[in-house]
Amino acid sequence: MTSAAGAQQPTYRGLRGWLDAVDKLGELERVLGASWDAEMGGITQMLTETSRGTAPAILFDDVPGYPKGYRTLYGQLSSIKRIALTLGLPLEYERKVDIVQRYHARMSELKPLKPRYVNDGPVFENVIESDEIDVLKFPVPRHHEADKARFIGTACAVVTKDPDDGWYNLGAYRSQVYDGRTVGCQITEGKHGRIHRDKYFARGEPMKVVILCGQDPLLFMLSSSPLPEVSEYDIAGGLRGEPIDVVRGPFTGFPIPADCEIAIEGETVPGQVKPEGPFGEWMGYYSDDTQDRPYVNVKTILHRNDPILTCAPQHKPVDETGLLKGIAGASQIWQALDACGIPEVLGVWNHEAGPATRFTAIQLRQRYPGHARQALHVACACQGGAYAGKWTVVVDDDIDAGDLDQVLWAMCTRFDPNVDIDLVQKAWASKRDPLYLPGNFNNRILIDACIPYDMKLKGTFPKVVDVSADLRGKLRAKFPKLFH
Ligand SMILES: Cc1cc2nc3c(=O)[nH]c(=O)nc-3n(C[C@H](O)[C@H](O)[C@H](O)COP(=O)(O)O)c2cc1C
Incomplete structure (x- = not known):
């Protein structure tokens, strides 16, 4: 779709609409029967590591021990075409930097659009509270063989609220599962979610969070991008040319995408920590080992029927991120x-x-x-x-x-x-x-x-040895079969 201003915008809506579009591109691989225990992560690495940007998105279903339809999705953004689709940019590029140039141009002219609050949405199809809470009702993977725990949040978006001026940040911060009601939230120094948490804790107050773990890939992409202090919801709305529809979380009151697959509401409390890690890290090592870190007491789980848990484990290059x-x-x-x-x-x-x-x-x-x-x-x-x-x-x-x-x-x-x-x-x-x-x-x-x-x-630096543009053109015309 092209706006009045001439900017292109994503045409799909939500993760399910995105999956349909990816399927039409021929970039969706469906895998049945893989275990949550290191198999899904292993398959993703093996399909991605030498793919040079052509790996498929991988939708896992029939996970042993889980109901059919409780799916996980890996490798959302491991091809340029899928990133372009997500951003609403042209799908084909001559050079990789061309898509950066297009995205940069789009962001330079962007007018953020605040989310639109609605009363209902598919995310309310299942609302789980009190004794029923169990995050392991989803096929949460142990992504790498040496991870000690299962991690529900990798391709996630953690929503936090600045206690001073009330803006909502979305950041992709990993989330380890301790038990069905307790999950981690590892936020590195300097990240917006960490700045928010440090402010609450400095006042001795708990911090509420929502962990989205199955959302529009555009929100995941923005959540994992080093953006300035503007809500990723507003940036996503600006890129789409239409606000993101959100509902209010029952516990937090925070905005949650109405079509989100899984949203976990909870709070972190100052002084409450648990050992977190080890986890196969983005630099390709089990660095950082185990450390005491604040965790999240889960208060509500919202999810769609047949939910899709989005995942993005990282490993030695090249990984899906x-x-x-x-x-x-x-x-x-x-x-x-x-x-x-x-x-x-x-x-x-x-x-x-x-x-x-x-x-x-x-x-x-x-x-x-x-x-x-x-x-x-x-x-x-x-x-x-x-x-x-x-x-x-x-x-x-x-x-x-x-x-x-x-x-x-x-x-x-x-x-x-x-x-x-x-x-x-x-x-x-x-x-x-x-x-x-x-x-x-x-x-x-x-x-x-x-x-x-x-x-x-x-002009004293030596001339480069290269075939001139003129001769290249002539040779292409004369020997078309060689250069198709
Ligand atoms: C798959 C993936 C996992 C990530 N995990 C973490 C994490 O656990 N903790 C963290 O601080 N940053 C993590 N990051 C990086 C942040 O998402 C990134 O720095 C982002 O800019 C943070 O958002 P913020 O700038 O709003 O704080 C991850 C990125 C990706 C792509």
């Missing part, structure tokens, strides 16, 4: 480069194997001495690029930032270790990093892999 983080985070970095007035940015990509901001490449057309270095420092320090970064690389306009071979070639031929490196110390880190520093900092490296500006200006 590699592309998602590549696109969502890169668009935010591009936004920041624009906001800081850095001209001529042609592409940004967070490489899937990094994963994400662990390896960011920026492509630009150098206009002045220091231009490349300026882009590096902004990209590594802005909100979208700062968390847990490691390598930030800037390349020239003739290098495709999304093509690792080309980026590596630039690093090997246009970069002098003596002068083209800057180091950033005591940066915002993650304990998921095997090399995080005491105090939870990390150090990171900025690489200027652009042709030295004076050589570019004087």
